[in-house]
Amino acid sequence: MAIKLADEIEARLAHLGAQNDISSWELGDLSLWIMELLTRVTNGKSVLVDPTTEEEISPYVLYGAIAKSAGKSPHSIRDYVYTSKHIPLSVRTDYPMITRHMWKCLIPHAATVADLHWWANQILEWADDYGGQIITVAALRHKLSARTNSKERRWERPYHLACSNLGKMLKQKDEEAAPLFIQLAAENFLKAGVPLP
Numbered sequence: 001m002a003i004k005l006a007d008e009i010e011a012r013l014a015h016l017g018a019q020n021d022i023s024s025w026e027l028g029d030l031s032l033w034i035m036e037l038l039t040r041v042t043n044g045k046s047v048l049v050d051p052t053t054e055e056e057i058s059p060y061v062l063y064g065a066i067a068k069s070a071g072k073s074p075h076s077i078r079d080y081v082y083t084s085k086h087i088p089l090s091v092r093t094d095y096p097m098i099t100r101h102m103w104k105c106l107i108p109h110a111a112t113v114a115d116l117h118w119w120a121n122q123i124l125e126w127a128d129d130y131g132g133q134i135i136t137v138a139a140l141r142h143k144l145s146a147r148t149n150s151k152e153r154r155w156e157r158p159y160h161l162a163c164s165n166l167g168k169m170l171k172q173k174d175e176e177a178a179p180l181f182i183q184l185a186a187e188n189f190l191k192a193g194v195p196l197p
Helices: 007-017 020-037 059-070 074-086 089-094 100-109 113-130 137-149 153-173 180-191
Strands: 039-042 045-049
Touching: 007 020, 007 059, 020 039, 020 059, 020 074, 045 059, 059 074, 074 100, 089 113, 100 113, 100 137, 113 137
Parallel strands: none
Antiparallel strands: 039 045
16 A cells, blocks of 8 residues: 655655755654654544545555655654654754754663653763764664673662752742652751762
8 A cells, every 4th residue: 555645745755865865864853743643533543544535554564655755764753753752852952063863872771851851861970981082873782782781770860860850849949839758858868869860
């Protein structure tokens, strides 16, 4: 089964596809937008619908239609959608030196936007180990696999959540309307001398 995309969208996809990797983020964003546009909720389930026939289609059929217009493979389009879906534009623009492939490596290790910022800053710190250059994707994968295998990794996320919540508590502590338990929790956390990341 094949679907027909609007002529304007096909022309834009063809233009982006000709730019190779330079346009992969925009291809992902546009493809994600097309998927959201064609998604309908039927019987409590989200499905993709062909805009002309209103028949249900699989994501792979849509990836194929987008890929055909862009001159890419359906697998590449799926990959672009995956990274665009998980890495917000605001984060990408904050760290333009971090490549899409690096972000893709970080997705399984970051549950929130704050986690993405933390990892991006970590990558920038690791540049000191590489003569001031951003590390390679291979080196990043190696570092991530070493962290995944360490026992300390299981405490990393709760630690960062606690520190993030501490910041919120400290802001509320200064407000007169903050409940007493918030004020006490913030004071006790600071007395414990827990180092902040």
